[in-house]
Amino acid sequence: MFSEQIELRGHIIDSLLLPKVLDEILNGGGSFTIREIKVGKQQSDPSYACIDVSGPSPEVVDDLVRRLRQHGAEVVEQKAVRLVEAPADGVFPPDFYVTTNQQTFVRYQDKWIVVQPVTMDCAIAVDARTATASTVKFAQVRKGMLIAVGHHGIRVAPLERSTERRSVFEFMGSNVSSEKPKSAVIREVASEIRLARQSGGKILVVAGPGVVHTGAGEHFEKLIEQGYVNLLFAGNALAVHDIESALFGTSLGVYLQRGSLADEGHENHMRAINTIRAAGGIPQAVAAGILRQGIMYQCVKHNVEFVLAGSIRDDGPLPEVITDVVAAQRVMRSKLGGVTMALMMCTMLHSIAVGNLLPAHVKTICVDINPSVVTKLSDRGTFQAIGLVTDIEPFLRELTEFLAQGSAPA
Amino acid sequence: MRELLLCPPDHYGIEYEINPWMHRGQKAVPALARAQWRGLLDTLQALGCQISLIPAQPKLPDMVFTANAGLVAGRKFIRSNFRFRERQGEQKHFEQWFLDHQYEVVRLPAERFFEGEGDALFCGEVLFCGYRFRSDVRAHQLISGILDCLAVSVELVEDRFYHLDTCFCPLTGGDAIWYPRAFDNYAQRAIRAHTRQLVEVAPEEAVHFACNAVVLGQDIVLPEACPRLCAALAERGYRPHPLPMTEFLKAGGACKCLTLFLPQREVTAQALPR
Numbered sequence: 001m002f003s004e005q006i007e008l009r010g011h012i013i014d015s016l017l018l019p020k021v022l023d024e025i026l027n028g029g030g031s032f033t034i035r036e037i038k039v040g041k042q043q044s045d046p047s048y049a050c051i052d053v054s055g056p057s058p059e060v061v062d063d064l065v066r067r068l069r070q071h072g073a074e075v076v077e078q079k080a081v082r083l084v085e086a087p088a089d090g091v092f093p094p095d096f097y098v099t100t101n102q103q104t105f106v107r108y109q110d111k112w113i114v115v116q117p118v119t120m121d122c123a124i125a126v127d128a129r130t131a132t133a134s135t136v137k138f139a140q141v142r143k144g145m146l147i148a149v150g151h152h153g154i155r156v157a158p159l160e161r162s163t164e165r166r167s168v169f170e171f172m173g174s175n176v177s178s179e180k181p182k183s184a185v186i187r188e189v190a191s192e193i194r195l196a197r198q199s200g201g202k203i204l205v206v207a208g209p210g211v212v213h214t215g216a217g218e219h220f221e222k223l224i225e226q227g228y229v230n231l232l233f234a235g236n237a238l239a240v241h242d243i244e245s246a247l248f249g250t251s252l253g254v255y256l257q258r259g260s261l262a263d264e265g266h267e268n269h270m271r272a273i274n275t276i277r278a279a280g281g282i283p284q285a286v287a288a289g290i291l292r293q294g295i296m297y298q299c300v301k302h303n304v305e306f307v308l309a310g311s312i313r314d315d316g317p318l319p320e321v322i323t324d325v326v327a328a329q330r331v332m333r334s335k336l337g338g339v340t341m342a343l344m345m346c347t348m349l350h351s352i353a354v355g356n357l358l359p360a361h362v363k364t365i366c367v368d369i370n371p372s373v374v375t376k377l378s379d380r381g382t383f384q385a386i387g388l389v390t391d392i393e394p395f396l397r398e399l400t401e402f403l404a405q406g407s408a409p410a
Numbered sequence: 411m412r413e414l415l416l417c418p419p420d421h422y423g424i425e426y427e428i429n430p431w432m433h434r435g436q437k438a439v440p441a442l443a444r445a446q447w448r449g450l451l452d453t454l455q456a457l458g459c460q461i462s463l464i465p466a467q468p469k470l471p472d473m474v475f476t477a478n479a480g481l482v483a484g485r486k487f488i489r490s491n492f493r494f495r496e497r498q499g500e501q502k503h504f505e506q507w508f509l510d511h512q513y514e515v516v517r518l519p520a521e522r523f524f525e526g527e528g529d530a531l532f533c534g535e536v537l538f539c540g541y542r543f544r545s546d547v548r549a550h551q552l553i554s555g556i557l558d559c560l561a562v563s564v565e566l567v568e569d570r571f572y573h574l575d576t577c578f579c580p581l582t583g584g585d586a587i588w589y590p591r592a593f594d595n596y597a598q599r600a601i602r603a604h605t606r607q608l609v610e611v612a613p614e615e616a617v618h619f620a621c622n623a624v625v626l627g628q629d630i631v632l633p634e635a636c637p638r639l640c641a642a643l644a645e646r647g648y649r650p651h652p653l654p655m656t657e658f659l660k661a662g663g664a665c666k667c668l669t670l671f672l673p674q675r676e677v678t679a680q681a682l683p684r
Contacts, residue, residue, distance in 0.1 A: 010551035014536075014604065015563040016596040017547070043535075043560045046551060072547035072563070 002061045002112065003054040003157070005035065005076040006068060010046050013039060017071055018049055024071070028064045030055040050076070054157075058111075081106040081153030083126055083146040090138050096123045097148040099135050100156060101360040101381060106133050107153035117336065118359030120381050124148040139326045182390055183398065189365055189388075190402035193228055193341060196363070201340025202230040204362075206354045207295075208347025209237040210369075211392055212251045217242060217295055219396035224298040226403060231335055232299055232306040233354055235347070236314040236321045239282065239296050239306075243318075244272040246294035273316040281319040307332050309350070333357055341365075344385075346392050348373045355382030367395050412626055413460045413672040415476045415507075419447045420466035422474045424660055428494045429543075430570050431662035443657035447474070450631065450668055453651055457629050462672065464507045470500050474658075475667040477575060478528040479504040482673035483557050487513040490526040493544050516556055524549040528573035528667065530561075532675055534584030536604045537561045540574030557675075562604050564597035570617070575666045579621045581630075581648070585609070587623065587639065589616040609642050619655065622664035633664040 012018040025032045036050040053068070055061040065075055084093040101120040105112040108126055115124050115133040122135035126146045133148075141147070148154060196203055211220055223229055241251045249255055253265025262268065279285035286292075286300040299306050308321040309328035322328035332354065342358060344351040344366040351366055355377050358364060364385040366374045374387025388395065424437050455461060467473055479500065480489045487508040492498045508515050518524055529545040530553065531538050537559050539550040547563045554561035564574070568591060571577040577592035584606040590598050591613065602608065611620045615636040623632035630643055634652035643650045655664040 010547070011554060011561050011563065014560060014600065016600045017563060020565075020594075020596040044554065044558050046554065070542060070547070071565070072541075072551070074548075 002056075002058045003052050003155075004061050004065050005078075006051050006053055006065060006073040007076055008049045008051070008071075008073055010072060011040075012047050012049060012072070014043075018047075021051070021068055021071055021073060024067060025051075025053055025064055028055075028067065029060050030064045078107050078110070079152040080110075081108055081124075081126065081148050082150050084149045086125075086141045086143055086145045086147050088143050090141055092123045092138070092141060093147050093149055095149045097151065097154055098122070099124060101356075101358060101384075103157040103359070103361070105155045105157065106148055107155075108133065112155065117333070118361070119333065120356055124154070137326075137329070139330070182388065182395070185388055186395060186398045187402050189343075190399055192363060192365075193343075193399075193403065196341040197228060199340070200338075202338040203228055204231045204233065204336070204339045204342045204354070205229050206233045206342065206344040206347060206350050207238050208234070208345065208350060209241045209251075210346030211396070212238065212241040212245055212256075212295070213254075214346075214391060214393040215256050216393040216396045217245060217256075219393070219400045220295050221293075221298045222400045223396070223403070224295070224302055224304055226400070227302070228403060229299075229302075229304050231339065232295075232304055233332055233350065234306065234308055235350055236308060236310055236317040238347075239308055239318050239320070240269050240273055240316065242295040243276060243282075243285075243291060244269040246291055246297060247272050247275060270315060273318060276318050277316065305335060307335060309353075311349075329353075329357070343367070344377070345396075348376065351377055352380050352382075355380065355385065358382065360384045367392060411458050411460055413462065414454060414624075415462050415464060415479070415670040415672050416447075416451060416454075416668060417464045417474050417476050418466050419443045419474045421468050421471055422447075422466070422658075422661075423471045425471050426496045428496055429572050429662040431660060433660075436660055438657040438660050446654050446657050447668065449653050450655075450665060453631055453653060454624065454626075454669070457626050457631070457651070459626065462511075464503065467500070467503055470497070470503070472497055472661065472663075473500045473503065475528070475661075475663045476504075476670040477667045478526045478573070479670055480508070480526040481524075481530045481553065482508075482513070482527075482671060483675040484673055485513050486516055486556070486673075488516045488518065488524070488526075488553060488556060491518055491520060491523050491549075492525060493523040518549055518552055522546050522549040522552060524553070525573060527670055527674060528575050530674075531574055531578060531580050532559075533578075533580035533586050533605055535560065538574060538578060538580075538601070538604075539563050540566045540578070542566050543569060543572035560604075562600050564600055565594045566592055566597075567594045568592045570662075572662065573667070575622055576619060576662070577616065577621050579623045579625060579666065581609070581625055582627060585646075587611060587621050587643075589613075589621055592616070609639070609646070611636070611639055615639050619659060619664035622655075622666040624665050624669050631665050633659070 031054045033052040038048040040047045053064055099122045103118055104115040113133050119135045122137055124133055125136045126133045245251045248268040250262045250265050250268050253262050276285050279290055282296050283300050291297050310317050310321045310323035342362050342364045366377050366385050367388045369391050371389045377385050422443055424432055480487050489505050505515055523546045525544040529540040539561050541547040541563055542565050550561045550563045571592035577589040579587040586605050587609045589611045618635040619633050620636035620639045623630050629649050631651045633655040640650040658664055
């Protein structure tokens with residue numbers, strides 16, 4: 001979307017200039033957001049309106065603004081973004097602009113240019129040569145890069161709420177409660193997932209080892225088999241316990257089928273790690289016929305990309321695990337293009353970490369038995385997330401059932 | 411007793427084309443124009459008006475249309491900024507006349523076009539202002555601020571009715587004569603909302619500039635060939651005085667265009683108790 005800000009002053013309400021201008025924007029193929037409106041108190045007091053005029057192309061917006069000018073609209077003078085060179089590698093200039101997870105534009109050389117990718121808690125670097133703007137993390141900034149400072153010449157486009165269809169994201173908001181009707185919500189989530197796939201969007205799953213411990217792994221496998229997962233972000237633990245269960249039938253030494261402890265079961269996950277390390281990695285273990293089931297097996301088999309990021313408490317880790325957190329974050333960011341939906345299950349820290357990388361327009365569903373996980377995710381900026389407080393096993397079981405019903409021929 | 415400013419048609423003629431009525435090939439007949447103007451002057455005087463005259467200037471043929479000189483409220487003269495270069499030369503002569511007659515002259519920023527009483531008419535307490543062809547809607551905001559009054563801006567959409575006073579004429583007590591098709595829908599709604607009774611002019615009379623009338627209480631001086639409007643006005647207790655205006659219609663003007671009220675409003679709203 002491209003936009004200009006206009007102002008209207010005078011007796012714009014008595015003269016019906018305000019409704020006329022708004023109607024003209026809509027009739028001309030644009031849309032508007034009223035930023036500010038002040039209505040005169042006395043009859044002779046002037047009123048004021050500040051309106052963002054948006055349209056699908058710069059030409060539509062220019063044409064609209066030209067027409068609106070004859071009704072008295074004044075284009076708000078656009079200040080250019082202020083750029084300051086980064087003082088050193090890894091350091092932003094003081095007063096650098098901190099991004100949100102919403103689409104952002106900077107005014108540069110008399111044009112609004114879009115900042116890509118949309119990521120929160122970054123700075124904005126402008127490349128003078130190509131006249132492009134990008135979000136940069138501390139690790140990416142190099143001395144001399146032009147970094148946006150202050151707030152002038154920077155505009156954030158708020159998320160547009162759909163008015164056509166009341167989806168789960170409208171009626172749920174991000175309120176967390178274990179008191180909500182689960183089945184109806186899961187059905188809605190299923191239809192959102194289907195919709196995402198139909199419209200060619202990528203579906204990201206962020207999963208913790210709880211998925212395996214609770215015995216929900218088999219449902220997750222079905223989700224992958226049915227093609228509803230395009231990208232998996234996890235830690236070492238999910239992969240380790242999934243492989244442990246694939247090789248030994250246990251998760252953390254507990255038989256998933258029986259619920260009883262296996263003899264010397266605590267060793268199983270260490271042996272699983274060793275097996276994969278010996279094979280050279282997960283795909284190699286699949287290729288060698290060592291790993292023949294489970295979530296990771298299905299990922300390899302169905303070409304689902306996965307990124308495993310490490311942590312200090314990891315055993316092993318598995319060869320695929322990226323132990324440098326900055327490198328892991330960079331790889332995760334590089335995979336996010338085209339993601340329109342994120343399903344976060346059973347992991348607090350990984351969900352928050354991924355939430356920080358996601359643009360706000362990515363529909364995010366967080367499923368956890370612990371209500372505070374969803375609250376934390378929202379509180380740390382991923383305000384678009386909706387939460388579902390439930391055990392993961394019944395959630396995934398029901399979700400795969402709904403998806404299977406929906407995809408069956410009518 | 412109303413005071414009016416007129417300008418004799420000494421240099422009047424069709425010498426350029428800045429509205430759809432003007433055709434250089436269709437000249438005004440000078441003797442006839444003088445006679446028609448004289449007829450207007452005599453009628454206004456007979457109705458008790460006090461007439462001031464501003465001397466006509468060579469090469470400014472439209473100066474005869476004094477309504478476009480500016481807007482007078484109390485002793486304030488808000489001078490016009492003509493849109494067309496052809497008429498901009500009139501500005502300094504009008505400004506000087508008002509200075510000479512002890513008016514406070516208010517100038518708008520040069521880029522804000524405003525064509526005086528031609529596009530700004532009080533109806534009741536509301537100042538109706540036309541825009542698009544001549545005046546700039548942003549000028550209206552300035553004027554409402556200067557006069558501290560409600561200015562309702564109305565968009566004119568038919569180029570033959572390029573000034574507000576060609577399609578809208580306030581009567582007494584918040585009533586008005588109008589030709590609705592000269593306005594867009596929003597303007598029509600705004601006018602309906604801010605007037606009391608509206609007398610609609612038929613298209614065949616609108617083109618004779620039926621709305622370009624000088625309202626002096628119950629007496630209404632208007633161009634001839636508007637019998638239906640005259641009847642409608644008479645029915646409401648007004649006294650219509652139709653006059654031949656053919657030579658001025660060739661330039662897109664008639665009775666009202668030829669007169670400027672001194673002042674249109676006795677006092678500016680600022681002087682009125684709230």
